[in-house]
Amino acid sequence: MSVGKVLLVDDDHEICQMLSVLLGAHGYETVEVYDGHTALNFIQHNWLDAVLVDVQIPNMSGIELLKQVLYEKPDLPVIMMTGYAGVADAVAVMKAGAIDYIVKPFRHEHVIRAIRCALQVCRLGCPLEGGLQVESELHKRMGPSQTISHLAADVRRVAHTDFTVVLQGETGTGKSLLAKVIHEASPRAKQPFVVMDCGAIPETLLESELFGYEKGAFTGANRYKAGQFKLAQQGTLFLDEIGNMSLAFQMKLLCVLQEKTILPLGGNKRLPVDVRLLVASNQDLSRAVAEGTFREDLYYRLNEFSIYLPALRGRSKDILYLAENFRIESNKDTNKTVSGFSKGAENLLKNYSWPGNVRQLRMAVRRAILLSDEVITEEHIQLHSLNSKKGEVEIISLSGQYEDFSLKDIIRKNTESVERKVLTEVLELTQGNKAKAARLLQVDYKTIHTKLKKYGISHPCCAVTENKTISDIF
Numbered sequence: 297m298s299v300g301k302v303l304l305v306d307d308d309h310e311i312c313q314m315l316s317v318l319l320g321a322h323g324y325e326t327v328e329v330y331d332g333h334t335a336l337n338f339i340q341h342n343w344l345d346a347v348l349v350d351v352q353i354p355n356m357s358g359i360e361l362l363k364q365v366l367y368e369k370p371d372l373p374v375i376m377m378t379g380y381a382g383v384a385d386a387v388a389v390m391k392a393g394a395i396d397y398i399v400k401p402f403r404h405e406h407v408i409r410a411i412r413c414a415l416q417v418c419r420l421g422c423p424l425e426g427g428l429q430v431e432s433e434l435h436k437r438m439g440p441s442q443t444i445s446h447l448a449a450d451v452r453r454v455a456h457t458d459f460t461v462v463l464q465g466e467t468g469t470g471k472s473l474l475a476k477v478i479h480e481a482s483p484r485a486k487q488p489f490v491v492m493d494c495g496a497i498p499e500t501l502l503e504s505e506l507f508g509y510e511k512g513a514f515t516g517a518n519r520y521k522a523g524q525f526k527l528a529q530q531g532t533l534f535l536d537e538i539g540n541m542s543l544a545f546q547m548k549l550l551c552v553l554q555e556k557t558i559l560p561l562g563g564n565k566r567l568p569v570d571v572r573l574l575v576a577s578n579q580d581l582s583r584a585v586a587e588g589t590f591r592e593d594l595y596y597r598l599n600e601f602s603i604y605l606p607a608l609r610g611r612s613k614d615i616l617y618l619a620e621n622f623r624i625e626s627n628k629d630t631n632k633t634v635s636g637f638s639k640g641a642e643n644l645l646k647n648y649s650w651p652g653n654v655r656q657l658r659m660a661v662r663r664a665i666l667l668s669d670e671v672i673t674e675e676h677i678q679l680h681s682l683n684s685k686k687g688e689v690e691i692i693s694l695s696g697q698y699e700d701f702s703l704k705d706i707i708r709k710n711t712e713s714v715e716r717k718v719l720t721e722v723l724e725l726t727q728g729n730k731a732k733a734a735r736l737l738q739v740d741y742k743t744i745h746t747k748l749k750k751y752g753i754s755h756p757c758c759a760v761t762e763n764k765t766i767s768d769i770f
């Protein structure tokens with residue numbers, strides 16, 4: 297993980313390269329640009345920790361760029377580079393709002409000191425355990441928008457505590473990713489981070505998975521097996537899809553949380569556990585409590601702090617930022633050199649409702665990379681079965697949200713081929729997680745299972761869970 301991301305702006309390519317090598321050696325990530333307009337565009341659409349700008353750059357002066365940056369991003373520290381002959385510039389740049397300046401030719405230690413100080417000044421007020429700068433890290437991973445800054449403020453507030461946190465938000469908004477960031481920013485950062493998807497594990501296996509089992513606990517248990525609580529000892533346990541647990545199992549979890557001990561299956565001695573718990577759900581847990589499917593006492597025990605992850609729709613800056621990241625990632629994965637998005641494609645991405653959120657955006661960009669050779673245009677972005685096209689089911693127009701329509705409605709309105717298409721798409725969205733797919737379509741697990749079998753639909757990830765025997769899972 298880099299210690300900070302710095303934009304270098306100078307039309308002298310050699311200086312940029314030298315700075316990249318120098319800063320890279322001190323753990324910084326750098327991006328080089330050679331003129332004012334490109335720099336401004338980059339700053340508007342990306343998260344950065346600092347900018348290093350020469351006073352003389354093509355198509356606008358360094359000071360003009362500085363002023364624009366201060367207007368757009370007042371908290372972003374800008375360090376100016378001036379020549380010997382232009383020491384008078386130094387006074388001007390400081391007056392204009394630069395956080396520091398360095399004079400060319402510069403000594404390496406001066407550059408590093410200036411960057412370090414700039415970052416410290418701007419990060420003051422948010423010191424974190426574990427060395428992770430939450431705000432910077434979240435912007436880097438989730439996008440440059442104000443919404444992410446608010447999210448970072450919540451994470452900063454709770455990360456250093458041992459509070460249990462409930463992460464709620466639509467599917468694919470990044471709840472798992474956020475759980476990892478909370479762990480990384482906590483005093484437990486160097487201890488294990490263990491993830492358990494309660495939606496992917498059959499209820500009958502939950503107990504042994506979470507609490508472990510003793511040798512001889514059941515046929516085939518020929519050795520002791522530690523559960524996820526034990527594996528997360530002194531670290532963090534992230535329980536995804538907590539709303540999926542039966543009421544009976546919720547009671548067992550409540551006991552563990554109250555007593556801070558676990559009882560492995562077949563064991564007769566409770567073992568102490570020291571684990572920080574994070575849980576996630578894409579259902580509204582308070583509604584589940586009202587409906588009687590989630591225990592109220594467990595809800596209050598878990599809900600020491602809650603964070604709501606915003607949906608992707610409407611966050612146009614984040615959409616384009618993430619799409620760009622996924623373009624770079626997919627280019628690498630496929631050995632392609634697709635250079636960017638056309639204006640039309642950008643508009644399509646910004647205006648789509650993204651019911652599957654970041655997960656869906658990532659898949660759409662990956663597909664587009666496969667279909668495109670130079671630039672991604674609207675034609676390459678396939679939102680087909682989730683979008684309304686002539687003759688196809690208008691899933692989005694039904695409500696704009698996956699959760700709000702049921703498979704029954706779709707069946708009534710459409711043919712079997714549409715049903716097949718919807719199932720394939722939802723299974724892809726949930727990365728083969730059938731329990732999640734069932735919830736999204738508001739049908740029970742058995743129905744999904746039967747339908748998938750009927751249409752012969754499978755997903756690579758399904759095969760893994762499907763073919764698992766008890767001993768595989770253990």
Ligand SMILES: Nc1ncnc2c1ncn2[C@@H]1O[C@H](COP(=O)(O)OP(=O)(O)OP(=O)(O)O)[C@@H](O)[C@H]1O
Pocket residue numbers: 437438439465466467468469470471472473474536576577578618654655656658726732
């Ligand atoms: N900020 C992000 N950057 C890169 N990929 C992301 C980001 N957020 C989400 N993803 C992608 O979307 C997928 C879903 O993310 P994640 O599992 O964190 O979401 P979630 O809210 O927990 O979803 P669910 O409720 O369906 O479990 C991930 O596999 C990842 O590929």
